[in-house]
Amino acid sequence: MKMRTRRVTRKRAFFMVMDAKSDEMQKFASAVFDGHAQVKTWIIYNEFQRGSGVWGEELNEADGKILYLTELNVKPEFRGRGVGSWIIKQFEKTKGIGHFDFVVGWVVPTKRLGDQNEWNDAQAKFACFYRKNGFRRIGRTEFFDYATNPAHASRYLSALADCDPVPWTRDCFPHRHPQGHRRRRRRQHDRRPPRAQRQFCPHCQSRRRS
Secondary structure, eight states: OEEEEEEEOOOTTHHHHHHHHOHHHHHHHHHHBOTTSSBOHHHHHOTTTTTTOOOOGGGTTOTTOEEEEEEEEOOGGGTTTTHHHHHHHHHHHSGGGGGOSEEEEEOOOSSOOSSHHHHHHHHHHHHHHHHHTTOEESTTSSEEEEESSTTSGGGGSOGGGOOOOOOOOTTSOGGGSTTOOOOOOOOTTOOOOOGGGEEEOTTTOOEEEO
16 A cells, blocks of 8 residues: 655746656646646636636645645555545544645556556546545546545535536647647638637637637
8 A cells, every 4th residue: 555645835936846746746737727826717717617616716825735646556455445545534634634725636547558448447436536535626627636624615515516527529729628638730821710709619618610
């Protein structure tokens, strides 16, 4: 059994520091925070992208009080017995957790998997595990957050009421998608239409052409 965490501190050169720690933490920083190390406005205010809506400005006030769960690994012979949940519960009872307001985790398997279906199944299991232990998704990103404050809104949201991430479609502009798909190259004559002619993609709320 193994559990590792890292402290998230938003100081100068925030993204450089996060990138230096790990690619995973850099992806978390890019998905949740803007260039000023503040939570992206669409996570808080966009009607669709905010998901369940339980996360807000309090994430901006938690400088140095966010703990990132980088690894939680249980040996195969002990899996499916509630060992992982037991580790989380014991972790929540430690004195050190009182110094932090939030604990963040990502639903990504630690080993390589054979195909996309196997990957999707593993992600679904991770999501169920996090939700069972009080974590709720940040907006519609791939990241889950746990509030140590029992009065936080996320603690009153049931696992079934939690939202799912944004599905990518061909209608989405890749550079506007929160998962960071590559931006498509445009030719010089490929001009953007007037603002009045643009519409929102119904799946991810990014703008698409009419």
